[in-house]
Amino acid sequence: MLVARIEEKIKVFSLKMIQDFVTMLEHFEINDIELEDIKTYKTFKIEQAERNYQKDMQRSINRQKEWMLKGKKCPHCKIALILAEVNTLPGNQVGGGLKTQWFCPDQTGCGYVNYSTLSINQWMKRLKIKMFDNGKKQKIKNQRAKVTADCQKVKKRN
Ligand SMILES: [Zn+2]
Numbered sequence: 001m002l003v004a005r006i007e008e009k010i011k012v013f014s015l016k017m018i019q020d021f022v023t024m025l026e027h028f029e030i031n032d033i034e035l036e037d038i039k040t041y042k043t044f045k046i047e048q049a050e051r052n053y054q055k056d057m058q059r060s061i062n063r064q065k066e067w068m069l070k071g072k073k074c075p076h077c078k079i080a081l082i083l084a085e086v087n088t089l090p091g092n093q094v095g096g097g098l099k100t101q102w103f104c105p106d107q108t109g110c111g112y113v114n115y116s117t118l119s120i121n122q123w124m125k126r127l128k129i130k131m132f133d134n135g136k137k138q139k140i141k142n143q144r145a146k147v148t149a150d151c152q153k154v155k156k157r158n
Contacts, residue, residue, distance in 0.1 A: 074104040
């Protein structure tokens with residue numbers, strides 16, 4: 001009997017995996033996609049992900065370099081200060097209409113802090129540093145909005 005014959009070999013996969021496999025197999029058959037095509041596609045996607053990771057790493061390194069070059073330095077330690085928001089959360093309340101702080105990340109506890117009424121955006125403009133991935137974030141936001149709108153259209157129709 002077929003079940004008895006294949007059970008030993010197939011039982012390592014869950015019923016869900018087998019269902020998904022059958023669905024995919026039928027889909028590939030209908031669309032005339034061969035196993036070799038799928039393998040090629042898989043290899044391409046893995047390599048693409050690797051290339052994107054390398055690009056992101058390089059972008060991050062470039063950003064750090066830009067920050068070292070254009071950002072503010074600690075007057076005591078001469079290392080790059082960190083810019084962070086204040087008065088936005090219960091834990092970062094300092095009062096006085098302040099929006100940001102420049103603080104020294106030095107591990108020996110330099111403790112230098114300089115508060116500002118400028119926002120992070122205003123500082124970035126002043127220092128001529130592009131906000132990280134703003135365009136990318138907006139693109140993803142727009143795509144999500146489009147998908148949501150499409151889903152609502154489908155819902156209305158049904
Ligand atoms: Zn310092």
